[in-house]
Amino acid sequence: MMILTLAKRELSSLFFSPIAYVVLGAFAIGASTFFMQGFEPGQPASMRSTFDAVVWLLVFLAPAISMRLISEELRSGTFERLMTSPVSDAQVVLGKWLGALVFFCVMLLPLVVHAITLEMVGSPEFGPIVTGLLGLVLVGALYLAIGVFASAWSQNQIIAFLVTVFIIALPTFAAYYVSGQTTPDPAMRRLIDYISVNQQYADFAKGLIDIRNFVYFATGTALFLFLSVVLVQSRRWR
Amino acid sequence: MIVAQHLTKWYGPVLAVDDLCFEIPAGEVVGFLGPNGAGKSTSIRMITGYLPPTAGRCTIDRLDVMTDSRAARQKIGYLPESTPLYTEMRVTEYLHFCGKLFGMSRGDRNKRIDVVTAKCGLSHIKRRVIGQLSKGNKQRVGIAQALLHDPPVLILDEPTSGLDPQQTLAFRDLITELRGQHTIMLSSHILPEIERAADRVIIIANGKIVAQGTPVQLRDRASRGGTILVEAKATPKQLTDLLQSLPSVAKVEPYKLGDWTRATVTAKDDADLRSVVSEALTKAGHTIRELHLSAPTLERYFVEAVASKMTNVQA
Numbered sequence: 001m002m003i004l005t006l007a008k009r010e011l012s013s014l015f016f017s018p019i020a021y022v023v024l025g026a027f028a029i030g031a032s033t034f035f036m037q038g039f040e041p042g043q044p045a046s047m048r049s050t051f052d053a054v055v056w057l058l059v060f061l062a063p064a065i066s067m068r069l070i071s072e073e074l075r076s077g078t079f080e081r082l083m084t085s086p087v088s089d090a091q092v093v094l095g096k097w098l099g100a101l102v103f104f105c106v107m108l109l110p111l112v113v114h115a116i117t118l119e120m121v122g123s124p125e126f127g128p129i130v131t132g133l134l135g136l137v138l139v140g141a142l143y144l145a146i147g148v149f150a151s152a153w154s155q156n157q158i159i160a161f162l163v164t165v166f167i168i169a170l171p172t173f174a175a176y177y178v179s180g181q182t183t184p185d186p187a188m189r190r191l192i193d194y195i196s197v198n199q200q201y202a203d204f205a206k207g208l209i210d211i212r213n214f215v216y217f218a219t220g221t222a223l224f225l226f227l228s229v230v231l232v233q234s235r236r237w238r
Numbered sequence: 239m240i241v242a243q244h245l246t247k248w249y250g251p252v253l254a255v256d257d258l259c260f261e262i263p264a265g266e267v268v269g270f271l272g273p274n275g276a277g278k279s280t281s282i283r284m285i286t287g288y289l290p291p292t293a294g295r296c297t298i299d300r301l302d303v304m305t306d307s308r309a310a311r312q313k314i315g316y317l318p319e320s321t322p323l324y325t326e327m328r329v330t331e332y333l334h335f336c337g338k339l340f341g342m343s344r345g346d347r348n349k350r351i352d353v354v355t356a357k358c359g360l361s362h363i364k365r366r367v368i369g370q371l372s373k374g375n376k377q378r379v380g381i382a383q384a385l386l387h388d389p390p391v392l393i394l395d396e397p398t399s400g401l402d403p404q405q406t407l408a409f410r411d412l413i414t415e416l417r418g419q420h421t422i423m424l425s426s427h428i429l430p431e432i433e434r435a436a437d438r439v440i441i442i443a444n445g446k447i448v449a450q451g452t453p454v455q456l457r458d459r460a461s462r463g464g465t466i467l468v469e470a471k472a473t474p475k476q477l478t479d480l481l482q483s484l485p486s487v488a489k490v491e492p493y494k495l496g497d498w499t500r501a502t503v504t505a506k507d508d509a510d511l512r513s514v515v516s517e518a519l520t521k522a523g524h525t526i527r528e529l530h531l532s533a534p535t536l537e538r539y540f541v542e543a544v545a546s547k548m549t550n551v552q553a
Binding site for chain 2: 081113
């Protein structure tokens with residue numbers, strides 16, 4: 001209940017920040033551009049290529065949503081009032097993450113419009129579209145958890161944004177590093193593939209729901225939410 | 239109600255609060271006074287449970303603010319320094335949010351919001367967006383928020399900063415009205431407002447308590463300095479020479495006023511100089527037209543208490 005109260009406030013304050021509209025606009029334009037590229041006669045009536053491209057946009061847009069979550073309150077001092085209310089650190093972290101996640105889902109709405117457009121002109125399979133959207137929500141949940149964690153680090157939103165992008169991009173850098181090697185260590189290769197969000201998401205875009213992908217996103221999200229709570233708590237023993 | 243035991247806070251190598259001990263019984267209004275950077279806000283943050291003390295502990299109604307944190311926080315209405323508010327929210331919307339954080343039901347919230355907005359003079363701007371309010375009105379929203387859940391303990395950090403004189407007066411009336419219903423701790427670096435509002439004053443400097451007592455007690459202590467003001471028909475030189483020759487006089491600071499000289503005379507050992515000075519001047523044939531004990535103010539006591547603390551530290 002307390003989490004919902006906090007999430008609701010977070011969501012409404014997101015809609016009051018100009019950055020939110022930049023994010024909504026950027027996503028709508030980006031996603032629509034990707035969609036239109038494959039929207040031609042003769043092309044398969046699917047959104048797989050759109051999904052595969054859109055997931056890259058999230059690397060920058062999710063951190064833009066999450067960067068203010070705790071940083072802004074640390075900067076303005078409202079965090080002090082919040083943390084001296086009878087709410088737990090975990091409730092604050094979860095409330096903020098949940099509020100941001102709802103905003104994230106609103107951001108994804110243009111994709112639903114695209115799906116309806118496809119339905120009007122062709123006969124797409126809805127299974128892969130639904131799993132693709134579900135996968136995007138899971139990617140968002142993970143990225144926003146990383147974002148909450150980063151925004152608890154600093155009262156500077158820019159730093160929170162950059163730290164989030166850095167953490168998200170780390171597996172991608174690692175993947176490039178491995179692919180550059182002539183004889184990559186197969187164990188290393190598998191590890192990199194496993195931690196790569198895009199690899200994990202690929203199955204969802206194809207229309208597959210694999211329990212392993214689920215476990216990956218759930219544990220990743222839980223891990224970063226847990227780390228955020230620890231970081232918020234650390235103020236008590238630093 | 240509020241008990242601080244050996245509260246100490248180190249920020250890295252900097253000692254911000256040094257072994258702070260005090261007790262505030264239920265219903266008392268205590269002013270927490272000190273120059274900027276004395277450790278007021280740090281102390282308050284430890285009392286409200288926002289910052290952990292490096293050593294020592296603090297209890298609110300026998301609940302430890304660190305180990306029983308949420309139960310203790312439930313009992314505190316807190317206005318942090320510089321009144322942080324969610325500027326995009328409307329006044330009532332913000333108060334509803336605060337009420338929810340304290341677990342108040344909708345009915346309770348509606349009732350209490352009416353009460354506190356009326357008390358704080360916000361009734362006519364309830365529906366305004368906080369970001370568009372003046373500094374004084376924002377401050378009132380902060381105070382309303384602290385009062386909302388009718389907490390037994392009110393802790394207000396610099397509640398009158400940003401208020402104009404009329405609003406400051408209204409605030410003092412509000413404190414008078416709340417007296418007895420809450421245990422109140424308010425901090426300030428401005429003396430008169432605390433002098434009038436508080437039952438007891440705690441003065442801190444460099445993280446240590448340098449004095450505490452009722453405003454009257456502190457003023458008495460200040461008056462023991464034994465300073466008088468005298469105005470007599472003499473040149474500054476005559477007056478200085480004459481008075482300096484008296485054994486109980488420590489210092490004479492004269493300045494000329496036409497034919498007259500006005501002087502501040504300080505005694506050795508807190509003695510009352512009035513009779514000695516008047517006798518000496520009469521004997522020398524200087525007419526006296528004014529002679530009185532220099533009015534002690536808490537302000538002077540504050541300045542002296544703080545200054546002595548500062549020199550101790552530098553030495």
